[in-house]
Amino acid sequence: MSEQVSASVPALRLEAIVKTFPGVRALDGVSFDVMPGEVHALMGENGAGKSTLMKVLGGIHQPDSGRIIVSETPVKMSSPLEAKHKGIVFIHQELSLAKELTVAENIYLGELPRKRFGLVDWQALFDKTNTILQRLKVGFDARTRVGDLSIANQQMVEIARALTHEAKAVIFDEPTASLTDAEKTVLFEVIDDLKSHGVGIIYISHRMEEIFKITDRISVLRDGQYRGTLETAETTEEDITQLMIGRKLDLTRHASDHELGEVALEVKGLSCGSLYKDISFKVRAGEVVGFYGLVGAGRTEIAETLFGLRTPTGGCIVLEGQEVEISSPVDAINLGISLVPENRKEQGLVLGMNCRDNMTLPQVSDLTAGPFVSDGAEIAIFDHYYDKLEIKTPSWKQQAGNLSGGNQQKIVIGKWLSMHPKVLIVDEPTRGIDVGSKSEIHKLIRDLASQGYAVVVISSEMPEVLQVSDRIVAMYSGRIMREFTSEEVTEDSLIQAISGLGDNSGQAA
Amino acid sequence: MAGGFSRSNIGGLLAKQGILIAFVIFMIGFTIANERFLAPENVMGVVRSSAILGVMALGVTFVVISGNLDLSVGSMMSFSTIVVLDLHDKIGPALAIPAMFAMTLCLGAFIGFLVGYLKLNSLIVTLGMLSAIHGLTLTYSGGKNMDIADKDGTWFAVFGQSSALGIPVPILIFGLLAAVLGMVLAKTPFGRKVYAVGGNGVAATFSGIRRARVVFTCYLLSAFCVATAGLIQASRSLGSQNTVGQGLELEVLAAVILGGASLLGGSGTIFKTIVGVLILGFIQNGLLLVGLQFYAQYVVTWVIIILAVWLDIAAKRGRLLSPIA
Structure with a gap:
């Protein structure tokens, strides 16, 4: 239990929650509390019990024993709707919006304001919605069709939905998984706003920078058991990791110390419509080349072209000295190109x-x-x-x-x-993977390089690219801005390059 | 939890074998109502009359596992039957049979092309083909019933009417085809690809599987099974209406789903489909023996199917009703 003695009452309190499935004790006495106005991180490796706990909180599973207390009132929830009415709101990783409906309809789905004869009172609906949207400072209107919004804005709609009810606790499940940096900033502002309104927030994420940036306390689960709560300000990444996986992690860079072989893959001036333009790079056998850039910079599209899923509009691909044509995944596989999508x-x-x-x-x-x-x-x-x-x-x-x-x-x-394969392309190798497995996969990628594979790693996580790559290609808006060796790269220069600010030395116009 | 049966044990058994258990309950019920139900000659009769449906269900199993539907098999079967009967008198049975198979396979290839290569929705394509092939059959026959002129003098009756080793030939054909296609589905690379394409078509493409070719081949297999069913039907009756296969598409689909294949694709087996076919056959036969009017059967059969599928789903999710699927 929490040692802290506080004058105020927790927004949400879990007491010794136990949930078993045939053969598995998924939750084994989990207890912690979330104060109003607090951002409380919930961390744990995949399989630690986070998802089960969330399903218990969301009324999808019933706990075998233990209590859920919302503002001093013990509650029992038998459905997601009931959880919502009790003041517990989820912002899911996978969005659950009706794409063909307007923002307003999505927000008030099931509770649309009515006029006579049960007809929808559109004016009231749009007015109510716009009031909430203004509070969130978003750039779209209540009448916008949800399908026309970006993922980040769709997430805002989910958050807006949470605000229609007197939310006591809002649970964010990996909310930044598909957001750009600018969108993250907006999200964090919204979380601040929720905080200032006295809402308790549970924030689930694998991303350490975010955890340190926005949370107040961190609770850790391992193997279904509660492992403790840390004050974010007084803890380090190593402390958390150790609590999560019970051992220390190796976070050093793995620049290669072996001889590089011949050029395995060379791409010359490759273009594909408006997706990317004039892309040239080489990958040697035994080398890891990292592609870093924002979501939408064109990295995945290049990988898909190399794997025969897209047809380039210009340029050529040279594999071990031979120019090749790749028009289907079957071609790519036969030529020795593999893609971990x-x-x-x-x-x-x-x-x-x-x-x-x-x-x-x-x-x-x-x-x-x-x-x-x-x-x-x-x-x-x-x-x-x-x-x-x-x-x-x-x-x-x-x-x-x-x-x-x-x-x-x-x-x-x-x-x-x-x-x-001769060339192995790995796109976002550790997306949604917990820290323990993450470092194993990084080590694996390095091992593959030392065995002579030519590896291309595409990633949106800077620590990852820095850790695994021998060379880093920075992309912005469909173009290569700059190429770095692992010796010369710094975080600042990398960030500049992928924001379109760096000197695009010689590469693109 | 000492002793063999804990609650979760029973739950697990129900989840795996829900349909089989429901089947056993129906069988016990029918046997109590009429002791002739389980008599050998009745059982044989049911299997025999299920053979045509069963042969068609084998092919549709492939299509369903690959993540598609085939609602055209009923009218395609009418087409095969009419064509082979007509050609029988014109070019003789030895040529009529391969000609009919070729024509039916062309229809299958056409559907396979539309669904596989052009990636059109299979429900819409095969629903359209249901109607189009019916029209084709009527045009071909001029709307008249088709009959073989010399019904006693042809060896053509062998596929539907005779027996070998004491077993009726339709059952032999069904059994043989089931064994071969069962092996193809469970053991060959092609079978594996069918599961992969139906389970996750995108991932299959990303693994270098030519999805369109797999889907195309499934429809070709389905058409082959339909042609075989048409052959048995024609040979059994030696004459036929234009509408002989009408409605069979839904019964076939019911049998495949009853057996436990998912309509979403990626799961199901030939063995399960055979179980589904037999359940359907025995239920209809049982209802007749209990003395239910033929017309009422349509209603009761479907009530029972929905009941069985519901029990199956309920057992899988552990409760009878659920707020989420």
């Missing part, structure tokens, strides 16, 4: 399929004995990468969807390593 769940894995079948998918046609897929050959491949990548799963029969994010990513990486 940005979105693991939608592009990387068939979640309902078992781990082994996912891993062998690109080469299943070659793993045959007679007309049938050879069980033995498949298991041999799985076992090899299971050991090599230290994948944690009870067996290959486990559905990929049941694995944690880090292990899912390892399945995808194993899938492509088993194809023995």
Whole structure:
């Protein structure tokens, strides 16, 4: 329990919450409290019980024992709607908005103001909505169709929805996952505003900078157990990590100390409509080249072009000295280019399929004995990468969807390593992955380079690019602004380059 | 929790085998109501009359697992039946059969092209084809029923009417095709790709699977099964109306879903589809034996199907009603 003695009453208090599923004790006596006007971070590795706890708070799961207390009143919630009425509001990572409806309709869905005969009172609806939108200082109007808004603005709609009710506690689940830096700033202002209105905030995120920037206290879960609450001002990244994973993390840079090989991939003046223009770079065998830039800078689109998912409008791709044409993923795979895509769940894995079948998918046609897929050959491949990548799963029969994010990513990486590619492109290698697995994946990427793979890493996280890359390509708005070696790069120069401020030395006009 | 059956154990069993358990309950009910229900000749009769539906369901299983629908199989089956009967007298059965298969496969290829390569919505394409093929059949036959002139003098009756090793040929065909397609789905690279495309088409593309080709092949397989069903139907009756397959598309789909394939794609097996086909067959037969009027059967069959599917979903999510799916 919290040691702190405070005069005011917690906005939300959890007391010894226990929730078990057949065979798993998902939550084992979790207790902490959130004061009004406090931003309280909830941290823990994937599988630590954060999601289950949120489902308990949101009325989706019922706790086996323990109490949820909202402003001194113990509450029981049997549905998400009830949770909302009790003053607990969620801002989900995956937005749950009706895209075809207006902002106003989304905000008041289920509670639209009525006129006679049950008709909607549009004027009242738009007026009420605009009042809230003004408070959030957003640049769109109540009548805007939600589908026309950016992800960040859609998130604002969710927040606006939270404000229509007397929210006691607002829970943000990885809210910045798909936001640009400018959008984050706006989000943080809104969180400040909520704070000043005395709302208690639970903030779930894996991103340390944000945690240190905006939270007041940090509670940590591990294996379903409450591990303690830290005052943000008096703690360090290492303290939190240690509490989360029970060991120290290696956060040093891994510049390569091995000899680089021949140029494996060379891209010359590649363009694709308005997505990116005049892109040229080289990747040697044994080298990691990091692509850093804001969301929408064109990095993913370049990767998709190299993997045959987009057709370039100009320029050429040279693989081991040969100019190649890549018009489909099949071509790319045959040429030895592999892509670990940005979105693991939608592009990387068939979640309902078992781990082994996912891993062998690109080469299943070659793993045959007679007309049938050879069980033995498949298991041999799985076992090899299971050991090599230290994948944690009870067996290959486990559905990929049941694995944690880090292990899912390892399945995808194993899938492509088993194809023995010449060039491995990894797009956002650790998105949504907890810190422990993150450093394992970084180490893995370095290991691959030292084994002679040419690796391209695309990332929106600066520490990540800095840690894994030998060279860093900074992109802004579809163009390469600057290239850095790992010795010369500094955080400041990198930020300048990706904001379009850096000197674009010789690269683009 | 000492002792074999804890609550979660039973829950787990229900979740996995909900449909089978529902089936057993129906069977017990029918047997109590009429002891002839489980008599060998009745059982054989049910399996035999389910063979045509079953053959069609095999192909549709592939289409459904690949994440698509095929609502055209009913009218396509009418087409196959009419064509083979007509050609029988014109060019002889030995040529009529391959000609009919070729024509039916063309229809399948056309649908596969639209859904696979042009990426049109399969519900709309096959719903349209249901109607279009019906029109094609009527045009072909001029709206008349089709009959073989010399019903006693043709070996064509062998597919629908005779027996081998004491087993009716339609059951043999169904069993053989089920065994082959079961192996194709469960064991071959193609089968694996069907699951991948239906489970997550984007991820399949990102893994270098040619999604369009897989979908196309599924529709081709479905058309092959329909042609086989049409052959059995034609051979059994040696004459037919233009509407012989009408409504079968929904029964086939019901059997596939009843077996436990997900309409969203990515799951299902040939074995489950066979179970689904037999459940449907036995329920309809049971209702007849209980003395229900033929017309009332339409209603009761569907009530039972919805009940069974509901039980299945309820068992999977652990409660009968749920605020979220």
